[in-house]
Amino acid sequence: MYLDKETGELVSYAEMKAMGGLETVPVEVKRDSPLQAYFKRDIEKDIVICPMGQTLFYAGPGQPNGKKDPTIRRYHRLSACSKCPNKCTLGKRRIISFKEGETRKDENFYAKARENKIVRKTNHRFKAITLSEEESSWDEWVILRFYPNQQHLRKRNTIVEHPYGTVKRWYGAGYLLTKGKVKVAAETALSFLAYNFRRVVNxxxxxxxxxxVMA
Structure with missing residues (x-):
C-alpha cells in the first residue's frame, strides 16, 4: 500500500504507478573507474571497504519492511562519502547492507554512469506503508473513499472534458503517444497550442x- 501525501489516501501499487509514482528522469553523471568494483566486508574487524578504498563502519542492524533484523548489518561513513571525489551514489552517503556470512557485494553504479543509465526519481508524492504480519496475510483490502461536493465535481469534469475531447477529435488523437506526467503534459500543451493557433487563423x-506578427 502507498500513502498519497497530497490527499492522505491509501492507494494500491497499480494506482500509484498510474498517477506517476514511478516517474524518473535520466541524470548525467561523470565518474572515473573505481579502485575495485565491489564492497568488501571484513567479518573479523566488522568493517567494509568501499570501491574507492574508504573504510565504512557498522551502523546498526538492517530494517527491511521497517523491522530490525539482526542478521543484516548496515555500514556507512558520512565523513568519507562527503569528501569522496568519485562517489558511488547521488546522495550524501552510501549505506550498504550485508546478510549473515556475506563478504562481498558488486557495485554497478560506475558502469551505469559510463552508459548514461543513472536515473533520479521525480515524483515524491507517495510513501510506501508497511503492513503488519496480520494485515499482510489478508486476502483482500477494501479502500473507502469519500468525495465531498460530488455534484460540483461532476460538473467541473464535464466542463474540462469538453475542450479536451474537442482537441483530441480535431486532430484524431484518440490516445496519447507518450508516458509519464511531464511528457504527457508537454504533448497536451502542444496539442492545445496547435488548436488555439488554428482558431486564431480561422x-x-x-x-x-x-x-x-509583423507589428
Whole structure:
C-alpha cells in the first residue's frame, strides 16, 4: 500500500504507478573507474571497504519492511562519502547492507554512469506503508473513499472534458503517444497550442495573423 501525501489516501501499487509514482528522469553523471568494483566486508574487524578504498563502519542492524533484523548489518561513513571525489551514489552517503556470512557485494553504479543509465526519481508524492504480519496475510483490502461536493465535481469534469475531447477529435488523437506526467503534459500543451493557433487563423485569417506578427 502507498500513502498519497497530497490527499492522505491509501492507494494500491497499480494506482500509484498510474498517477506517476514511478516517474524518473535520466541524470548525467561523470565518474572515473573505481579502485575495485565491489564492497568488501571484513567479518573479523566488522568493517567494509568501499570501491574507492574508504573504510565504512557498522551502523546498526538492517530494517527491511521497517523491522530490525539482526542478521543484516548496515555500514556507512558520512565523513568519507562527503569528501569522496568519485562517489558511488547521488546522495550524501552510501549505506550498504550485508546478510549473515556475506563478504562481498558488486557495485554497478560506475558502469551505469559510463552508459548514461543513472536515473533520479521525480515524483515524491507517495510513501510506501508497511503492513503488519496480520494485515499482510489478508486476502483482500477494501479502500473507502469519500468525495465531498460530488455534484460540483461532476460538473467541473464535464466542463474540462469538453475542450479536451474537442482537441483530441480535431486532430484524431484518440490516445496519447507518450508516458509519464511531464511528457504527457508537454504533448497536451502542444496539442492545445496547435488548436488555439488554428482558431486564431480561422478568426483573423492568414493576413490578420501576419499583420499581428509583423507589428
Amino acid at each position: 478568426l483573423l485569417g492568414i493576413n490578420g495573423v501576419m499583420d499581428m
